[in-house]
Amino acid sequence: TELFEQLDIGPAITAALAYDSDERAMNVALRWGNTDRADSKVVLYQNVPNPFTHTTLIHFRLPVEDWATLRIYDDKGRQVWHQRFYAQKGLNSVQIDNADLPYGVLIYELRSCGTSLKRKMIRLR
Numbered sequence: 433t434e435l436f437e438q439l440d441i442g443p444a445i446t447a448a449l450a451y452d453s454d455e456r457a458m459n460v461a462l463r464w465g466n467t468d469r470a471d472s473k474v475v476l477y478q479n480v481p482n483p484f485t486h487t488t489l490i491h492f493r494l495p496v497e498d499w500a501t502l503r504i505y506d507d508k509g510r511q512v513w514h515q516r517f518y519a520q521k522g523l524n525s526v527q528i529d530n531a532d533l534p535y536g537v538l539i540y541e542l543r544s545c546g547t548s549l550k551r552k553m554i555r556l557r
Contacts (some may be wrong), residue, residue, distance in 0.1 A: 453523045474494055478551060483556045489525055491527070496521050498519060499516065506538060512533055538552070
């Protein structure tokens with residue numbers, strides 16, 4: 433995983449704001465050498481918070497609008513949650529607010545744009 437895939441500034445958690453010395457609002461962005469690379473593939477980010485108790489956010493980035501399927505599996509590989517939706521190009525977020533998820537280590541998988549990506553998360557009691 434490259435550093436540019438892990439860092440992001442956006443309004444998902446808090447507003448990205450900056451002001452110049454005259455108190456005029458400025459744009460905030462992270463730019464990495466060839467930014468086209470970051471926009472040309474699917475990126476699945478670590479859920480926040482992690483570990484979590486009842487609610488967590490899963491963020492992902494798509495290079496184009498497309499159908500997306502998000503699945504969560506327990507430690508035995510059984511699917512315990514899923515959602516299919518049409519996702520926008522760029523940053524997307526899904527809030528998981530489900531007390532029915534089992535406790536412990538879970539795997540979440542995103543399938544979209546012909547790509548399948550997985551990450552681990554932990555649900556605490």
